[in-house]
Amino acid sequence: MLDLLFDASFAASVPRFVTPILLAALGGALCERAGVFNIALEGFLLVGAFAAVVGSYFSGSPYIGALAAMLAGVAMGLVFAEFNLRRGGDAIVVSIAINILAAGLTTYLLRAIFDAMGAFSDPAIAGFARISIPGLASLPLIGPFLDGQSPLFYLALLMVPALSFFFARHRLGLRIRAAGENPAALEAGGVGRRRVQLYALMGCGALCGLGGAQLSIANVNLFVESMSAGRGWIAVVAVLLTRGRPWPLFAIAVIFGAVDSMSFRVQGLGMPQQFTDMMPYLATLVVLVALSWWRHGRTANGGTL
C-alpha cells in the first residue's frame, strides 16, 4: 500500500497542494509580523481564485489571470485596512466579515458574469502550463518533487528566502517587524505605523491572490464555489504556529501539503471521500497538539487568543 501512495505522481502532486497554503501563509506572515491580526486569508484566497479565472477567461493568458488575482487580493487587503486600520474595527470581526463577503461576492459574480451556478469551467480559461527546468528532475530525492510544476510554485519557493531576507535586512521588512514588535520605536523614527501595516496588508493580499490563482488556474482550470475549502484557515494556523517566520512556515506548509495530497490519493484507494476530506484538518490539529506539548510551559494556559 505504501508504494501505491508514495510514487512519482505523489511527488508531483505535493507541490500542487503546498503552493496555495504556502503563498497564503507567507501573506499571513507579513500581517502577523506587522501586528495585524488577519484571519481572513480564506476569503483572500477565494477571491484570488475567482479573479484568476476571470482574468484568464477574458484575456486568454494565465499570467493576466494571476495578475488579476493579485490585484483582487490587494483590493481585499485595502478593504481590510480601511475597516481595521482606519475605522478601528476589531480585526477578528473584520476578518469574519471579509470571509463572508468573499463567499457571497464570488458566488454572486459567478452568476452575474458567467451565468454559472456552483462551478464554472470553460475551454477559454487558460491554465498555467507546467514548466520543466533543465537539470531539476535529476536532483536526488527532491528532484521529482520540484520538476514540472506551475510557475507559481517556483515563485512561492523563491518567496521563502526572499521574505526571510526581507524581514532580516530590508528597510520595509524591518519597519514591518517594528510595527508589530515595537510601534513606539517606529513612530519615534517618524514612520507611521498604520502606513506600514497597510503595505503589509497589500502584500498579503497579493500573495493570497496568487495562492488562489494556483487553486483555480494551475491545479485545475475552473472555479468552484468556496474552492478554498479551509486552506486559508490552515494557513492561518501555520502563521500562528510559526509566528510568521518564513522557513518554519515553509516546513509546516510542506507537511500540510503532503497530507492534503496523500488524502487525495487515499481516496483513489477506496476510502470514503468524507474521511479523506477530513485529513488536512485532523493533521492540522495533530500538529497543533504535538507542537503545544513540545513547547509546554510557555503556552501553559493557551493564551487568550
Next chain:
Amino acid sequence: MNGIGQGSMAREAVSWAVALAWIAAVLFILMALVGAPFGDALAAFLQNAFGGRRFSYLMATLSRTALIAGMAVSVMLSFRAGLFNIGGEGQLVAGGLAAALAALLLPGPPLFVLTASILAAMLAGAGWALLAGVMQLYVGVPLLVGSLLLNYPIRYIASYVVAHPFRDVQSGMVQSHLVPQATWLSYFPGTRLDIGILFIVAVSLFAVVYSRATVHGYHARMNGLSPAFARTVGLPVSKLTLQTLAMSGAVAGLVGAIAVFGMHHRYIDGMLVQPLYAWTGIIAVLLVGMIPWAVPLSGLFFAAIQTGAAGMERSAGVPKEIALVMQAVIILFVASRVSGALVASSERKAGATDDA
C-alpha cells in the same frame, strides 16, 4: 454613553448616513451587474422578507430567525465570557446529527423519543464545544483555532453518516431517513411556522436572565472583561471556561435539533452548513455588541435579509448570494463600533485603535 454632546451626535448621524449610502451603493452596483431594476428588486425583497399570502414569507423569515437567533445566543454566551468560540457550526452539526440519529434509533413513545433526541443533540453540541475547551486549557491549542478547526471533521463525519450507514437510498439524495412523523414539531395553527421558535424564545430569555441576574453569568462576564482580574480574585477560570463552553455548545446542539424536528424532518447533507447559520449568528451578535435582549432582533434582521434575497432571486433574478454581501458590508461598517468583552479579551487586537 453619558455626556455625548450635540456635535458628536451630529457626527454620529452623518457617519451612519455615509455607511448607509455605501451599503446602498454596493447593492446598486451588484444589481446593475445582473440588470435587475433596483426598485422592483427592493419591492420583491420586502415582499419576500415580510409578506406573502397569509404572511407565509414572514413565517419563513421567522423560522430562519429561530435558527440564527439560537446560534447567536449560543455564540453570545461564549463571547461575553471572553471565549472566542467560533466553532458554533461544528456544535450545530453535531447536534443536528445526534438528534436525527437518536430519533431514528430510539424506540418508544414519540414524546419520549423527541425529548431524548433533543437532549442527545444538546449533549453532542456541548461535547463538541468542550473538546475545543479541553484543547485550549490542557493542550494549549488556542480556542479560536481549535474550535474553528473542529468545524470540519464533524461536517465530514455527518456527511459520511448520511451518505453511507444511515442514507435514505431511495430518495436519491444524500440524506437520512425521515424521523418518525409523530416526533415532528407541530405548526402554529393555520401557519407553516413550527413551534421550534418557542424553544429559542425560551433560550433567549434564559440568556438574558443568566447574563444579568445569576452569579455564574456575572463571573463569566467578569472573565470576559478582564481575564487577569478574574484570575486574581480567585475565580475558577478553567471550570468557568468549560461550563460556559458546554452551555454554548448545548444551545447550538438544540438549534440543530430544532432544524431537524421543525424544518427538515431529517438530516440532509449540508443543511446546517450551507446557509451559514453559525456564521450569521456570530455577526448577529457582533451587530448589537453582545447586548442579550437585542440579539434575537438582530437575528430577525439577518433572517429577513436572507429570505428577502431568496425572494429577490425568484422575482427579480438577483442571485440570492447578495444577502451574504449585504451582511458582510453591514458588519464591516458596524464593526468599528463593536466594543465590550470581545475587544477587551482579544489581546491580539494589536493596537488597531491605539493610534486612531
